[in-house]
Amino acid sequence: MFNPSSDDVRRFFCETFRKQRANELLTPLEAMASDWIRHHPEYHDVLADVEQALTRDYSGGNVSNPFLHLSMHLSIDEQISIDQPPGIRAAATALTLKLDDAHAAQHAIMECLGEMIWNAQRNGTQPDGAAYIEAVRRLL
Template sequence: MFTPSSHDVRRFFCEVFRKDRANEILTPLEAMALDWLRMHPEYDEALADAEAAVARDYSVEGGQANPFLHLSMHLSISEQVSIDSPRGIRAAYEALARKTSPHDAQHEIMECLGEMIWKSQRSGLPPDGEAYLEAVKRRVGA
């Protein structure tokens, strides 16, 4: 299993940003990431300098959201939806997107994903995909 470090993730997004600006060819994953970069132009400054991005501390105490975490969650959700894993996430996403917008649906799911990750970290147990999907489905019905 590939487990990138936070530095790897930051360099990945910065490289996608750089390649886009240079009109270079992107891999399929980079193209998917670019879609999210374009929806978040407020992160352009953070993406423009890979070394500064790696050095930056986005602690909660700093009061600024971590753009790389946000973009990573968008990318993770996009991948989950594309392969329908956990099974049912695609239908739940599509239902949420019809109620709001595709971007807002991602943000709804992102809250559920963040909660699942937080619970897993606090309990020391593996992430509970079923509880995550049920949380997303509740948002569809809300």
């Protein structure tokens, strides 16, 4: 199982942004990340400075963590592509159609994903995929 460190994740997104701006060839995962980076120009300054990215602390809660946000976009993309947990693809497709905006749908799904992870951490349990899917379906 791939288990990147926080620095690995930050370097990945910074390098993807650098390659995107230089019109260099991207790996398939970088291409997915690049699409989400384009949707978030508010993160470009942070992504342009790898040294700042590696040292910035987002634990205060006042500022959105761009690396967590972009990672969640990639996680949701992966979940949809393999339909795991079962039903996420159909729920995400229906929500995208309802909102007529894939990005807005991802942000809504992201809230449900974050809640599932928070509940699992708080309760010391495994993430509840069924509750996650149900939360997304309630958005419909």
